[in-house]
Every structure is written in C-alpha cells, then in structure tokens.
Amino acid sequence: MKRLEYIWLDGNETPKLRSKTRFATSIEQWNFDGGSTLQGDLKDSDRMLNPVQSYKDPFVEGGYLVLCEVCYHDGTPHETNFRSKLLTEYAASRNLDAWFGLEQEFTLLHPVTKLPLGLLLQPKEQGQYYCGAGRDSIVGRDVILEFEKRCAVAGIKLAGINAEVMPGQWEWQTPPQDALAVCDSLWVARYILARISEDMGVEISYDPKPHPDFNGAGCHTNFSTKEMRHKLSDELLEDLMTVLEEDHVDYLASCGEGYAERMSGECETSDWKTFTWGVGDRGASVRIPQKVKEDGAGYIEDRRPCANIDPYKLIFSLLQTTKKSKLL
Numbered sequence: 001m002k003r004l005e006y007i008w009l010d011g012n013e014t015p016k017l018r019s020k021t022r023f024a025t026s027i028e029q030w031n032f033d034g035g036s037t038l039q040g041d042l043k044d045s046d047r048m049l050n051p052v053q054s055y056k057d058p059f060v061e062g063g064y065l066v067l068c069e070v071c072y073h074d075g076t077p078h079e080t081n082f083r084s085k086l087l088t089e090y091a092a093s094r095n096l097d098a099w100f101g102l103e104q105e106f107t108l109l110h111p112v113t114k115l116p117l118g119l120l121l122q123p124k125e126q127g128q129y130y131c132g133a134g135r136d137s138i139v140g141r142d143v144i145l146e147f148e149k150r151c152a153v154a155g156i157k158l159a160g161i162n163a164e165v166m167p168g169q170w171e172w173q174t175p176p177q178d179a180l181a182v183c184d185s186l187w188v189a190r191y192i193l194a195r196i197s198e199d200m201g202v203e204i205s206y207d208p209k210p211h212p213d214f215n216g217a218g219c220h221t222n223f224s225t226k227e228m229r230h231k232l233s234d235e236l237l238e239d240l241m242t243v244l245e246e247d248h249v250d251y252l253a254s255c256g257e258g259y260a261e262r263m264s265g266e267c268e269t270s271d272w273k274t275f276t277w278g279v280g281d282r283g284a285s286v287r288i289p290q291k292v293k294e295d296g297a298g299y300i301e302d303r304r305p306c307a308n309i310d311p312y313k314l315i316f317s318l319l320q321t322t323k324k325s326k327l328l
C-alpha cells in the first residue's frame with residue numbers, strides 16, 4: 001500500500017489548495033465532494049480527481065503527492081480546470097519551445113492579527129529589508145529553510161530565494177521550464193509551503209497588497225521562446241511588445257484578484273491602466289533585462305502578474321497573446 005496525498009485546486013476565483021489521503025497500491029482516478037469546494041452542488045456533487053503528476057511526499061516517508069485536475073465523471077474537464085485549457089494551448093505552441101520562470105512572492109502573516117509578521121520589527125525605510133540579514137530586518141528564515149529542504153525532497157527545483165522589500169515578505173524563483181512543468185511545480189511548491197505553515201504557526205499570504213505602506217506581492221513571469229533565446233532582435237522585441245499592449249486590458253483578468261491595488265504605479269509597479277515597457281525599468285509593465293538587451297538574446301520579464309495568480313490561467317493568456325506576434 002502507498003500513501004497518496006491527492007492535491008487539487010478548488011472553485012474559488014483565486015483557487016485554494018485542497019488535499020485528501022488515499023491508501024492504495026496504484027495511482028488512479030478518485031472522486032470527491034464538489035459541493036464543498038465550489039465545484040458542484042448538493043444534488044450533483046460527485047467530481048473526479050484525475051492524477052496528472054506525482055512527487056515524493058516530503059512530509060511522509062514513502063508517500064507521494066499526487067497533483068490532480070478536476071473533471072466531471074464522464075471525464076470532461078470542469079470549468080475551474082484551467083490546466084486542461086493550458087494543455088491545449090501548450091500542445092498547439094510546442095514549436096515555440098517557450099520557457100517560463102516565475103518569481104513567487106509571498107508574505108508571512110501572524111495567524112491571529114493577520115498582520116505581516118515583519119510589522120513587529122522596528123519600522124524603517126522599506127529598502128532596508130530587501131535581502132537583509134539580522135533580527136532587526138528579517139523574520140521567517142526558518143520557514144524558508146524548511147521550504148527549501150522539503151522542495152528538494154519532493155524533487156521541485158528552485159532557482160533562488162530572497163527576502164523582499166517589505167518586512168516578512170519573501171520570494172522564490174523557479175528555474176525556466178515549459179508551461180505545464182512550471183505551473184504544476186509552482187502549485188505543488190505552494191502546497192508544501194501551506195503544509196509547513198500549519199506546523200510553524202504562520203500564515204502564508206499571496207495577497208497582492210497586504211499592507212498599504214509597502215510594496216505588494218507579485219509573481220513576475222519571465223518568458224522566452226527558442227527564437228528569443230537565440231536572437232532577440234529589436235524588430236522581434238517591438239512586435240512582441242505591440243501584441244502584449246493590444247491584449248493588456250484582457251490580460252489583466254488573468255493577473256490575479258486585486259491587481260489594481262498592487263499596480264498603483266508606485267512601489268516598483270506600473271499603473272495597471274497603461275501598458276509600458278523598458279530596458280531595466282522596474283516601473284514598467286514589462287522589463288527587458290539590461291543584459292538581454294546587450295546580448296541581443298534572452299527573455300522578457302512580465303511584472304504585471306500578482307502573487308495570487310493561477311499560473312495555468314496566466315500562462316494560457318500569455319501564450320495566446322504571443323501567438324499573435326507575427327515573428328514568433
């Protein structure tokens with residue numbers, strides 16, 4: 001018998017993670033009560049968990065985390081199943097060989113006051129917390145180290161971790177991966193962090209603007225295609241920026257609930273109302289890293305997505321837009 005922790009996304013507008021444990025000899029489809037997760041109702045509650053990926057369970061020796069998509073009983077994907085929508089788009093755009101690297105920011109909250117943990121520190125200029133060291137600047141490093149260890153056990157690779165600009169706020173970066181792999185592993189990493197938070201007595205918040213006085217929390221989405229990695233000409237870049245600008249308003253719907261509060265045009269964000277881009281510009285919707293401009297090859301950084309995005313939904317939109325670019 002194996003211990004299998006089935007994980008799925010519920011039906012909230014900003015999806016929450018759910019999981020339940022199954023003891024079985026093999027990984028198979030399983031049912032659940034959709035009426036309790038906003039994916040069904042009392043009279044029509046049976047929904048199906050369709051396993052799509054499995055990882056070593058970093059909390060239980062010999063167990064597995066089984067990431068699932070939600071379907072109806074006849075196998076039709078549920079409306080909340082953005083993974084299956086992405087899968088179609090992903091298959092249609094395989095020739096792009098697109099890579100995505102996500103910078104997942106989050107904030108540690110006190111479980112009772114719901115205030116960012118770092119607010120208990122002496123108030124200082126926000127610039128002093130970023131990548132800081134010492135008890136006057138940093139809270140929660142033990143949570144981060146635990147996260148790092150558990151991700152390694154599960155086989156989830158991280159590209160980096162840093163303390164952020166707001167006290168009590170952190171970020172991990174994923175390595176560049178294809179659309180499905182980056183989204184699946186981001187959700188499982190979020191699950192691992194959620195489980196750690198249960199034991200360590202902190203709450204993890206992906207709220208795009210947890211405190212009005214400080215930087216919000218984003219999920220910058222770095223993006224490249226094979227062609228861009230080989231050569232990113234000015235012509236290609238400008239064409240890509242044109243299509244991104246055209247789709248800007250629609251795209252915001254995938255950027256996470258509460259994007260307007262975060263994208264105020266202050267605190268290293270662009271104003272959500274206008275699309276802008278620039279080389280080395282952290283106040284733009286899209287930043288072209290300085291080195292990428294110099295090399296004439298590489299990736300772009302979309303700074304609009306908020307920390308609470310559903311990456312399946314976001315990357316689906318980004319791929320759809322990218323396809324409109326003539327040069328790709």
Ligand code: ADP
Pocket residue numbers: 099100101102103159160173174175176220222223224229298299301
């Ligand atoms: P910054 O904080 O300066 O914006 P980070 O170092 O936090 O940058 O994050 C950079 C992100 O870009 C990482 O997630 C990394 O994996 C990703 N990345 C690097 N190269 C590529 C690429 N060619 N395509 C897509 N993403 C990339």
Ligand code: MN
Pocket residue numbers: 103171173
């Ligand atoms: Mn970063």
Ligand code: MN
Pocket residue numbers: 103105164171
């Ligand atoms: Mn950051």
Ligand code: MN
Pocket residue numbers: 103220301
């Ligand atoms: Mn960034």
